[in-house]
Amino acid sequence: MRTAVTVAELRSIRERLPEPVALVPTMGALHAGHASLVRRARAECRSVIVSSFVNPLQFAAGEDLGRYPRSPQDDARLLEGEAVDVLFAPSETEMYPRPQEIFVQPLTLGEFCEGPRRPDHFRGVATVVLKLLNVCRPQQAYFGEKDAQQLAVVQRLVADLHLEVDIVSCPIVREADGLALSSRNRYLSGDERSAAPNLYRALEAIASALRSGQRDVNRLFAEARTAMKPLRCDYVAVVRPDEFRPLDDVPPDSDVLAVGAAFAGVTRLIDAVKARTPKRPTDERIG
Numbered sequence: 431m432r433t434a435v436t437v438a439e440l441r442s443i444r445e446r447l448p449e450p451v452a453l454v455p456t457m458g459a460l461h462a463g464h465a466s467l468v469r470r471a472r473a474e475c476r477s478v479i480v481s482s483f484v485n486p487l488q489f490a491a492g493e494d495l496g497r498y499p500r501s502p503q504d505d506a507r508l509l510e511g512e513a514v515d516v517l518f519a520p521s522e523t524e525m526y527p528r529p530q531e532i533f534v535q536p537l538t539l540g541e542f543c544e545g546p547r548r549p550d551h552f553r554g555v556a557t558v559v560l561k562l563l564n565v566c567r568p569q570q571a572y573f574g575e576k577d578a579q580q581l582a583v584v585q586r587l588v589a590d591l592h593l594e595v596d597i598v599s600c601p602i603v604r605e606a607d608g609l610a611l612s613s614r615n616r617y618l619s620g621d622e623r624s625a626a627p628n629l630y631r632a633l634e635a636i637a638s639a640l641r642s643g644q645r646d647v648n649r650l651f652a653e654a655r656t657a658m659k660p661l662r663c664d665y666v667a668v669v670r671p672d673e674f675r676p677l678d679d680v681p682p683d684s685d686v687l688a689v690g691a692a693f694a695g696v697t698r699l700i701d702a703v704k705a706r707t708p709k710r711p712t713d714e715r716i717g
């Protein structure tokens with residue numbers, strides 16, 4: 431595996447990479463969820479670049495930018511083991527040599543759910559993803575369904591700006607008890623870790639009720655908030671995966687997501703569970 435820390439180094443390595451080239455953008459502190467994206471990229475492309483960059487633009491004031499977990503040696507070992515070709519690990523000044531003047535700003539996709547709770551988060555995500563795509567010029571880029579709203583923003587970024595890259599979405603990797611793997615899980619104390627899967631269980635209960643045809647989401651949300659305890663619910667919503675506008679009335683015969691965030695102590699967990707709602711029962715016909 432070769433490591434590039436500057437844009438110039440990455441570009442000169444990229445020139446000679448056999449295509450198609452895959453990019454897997456990460457913030458490091460890698461775990462089996464990241465590894466699943468890398469494995470898929472390895473299976474589908476001739477060259478794999480993994481970027482590791484804790485992007486300050488996507489952290490709001492008061493979030494965990496300063497203490498975000500970093501494990502560069504373990505990360506490099508994991509990526510070597512997955513036969514990654516190139517690790518791109520730029521510094522902050524390499525990615526932002528001057529204060530960023532031009533941003534990519536999602537509009538309605540960032541209005542709900544994570545958007546209002548993390549000011550400028552999706553603007554930071556869309557901007558850094560565009561920069562990484564421009565530097566690495568992959569044919570395919572791999573993103574996890576765990577960050578479902580981020581995935582929607584990236585898909586729309588590529589469509590709206592006519593970018594020549596396929597976005598590949600990858601299923602959420604979970605612990606045996608349902609907790610979605612996350613770099614932030616290493617913040618959890620023993621008690622917090624035991625309670626953490628309640629977020630998944632509560633969202634799965636909403637998704638399962640939707641699959642069986644229930645549509646009264648407000649009752650489902652009240653039950654979900656109770657089921658999450660002792661986690662403190664930040665929000666729960668049911669959305670279309672490409673819109674992220676909370677639905678009051680969930681339409682039949684549709685793909686939707688039950689999404690939510692909850693606090694285990696000061697650690698904020700997010701998760702998403704898919705559901706396909708049933709067709710409306712056909713009218714009974716007599717004779």
Ligand code: AMP
Pocket residue numbers: 455456457458463464466467572573574575576577600601602603604610611612613
């Ligand atoms: P992060 O390093 O948290 O920014 O994540 C980098 C990529 O890995 C994003 O596309 C995430 O959605 C994806 N990812 C993180 N955790 C998981 C997981 N448990 N399962 C699948 N993908 C994940």
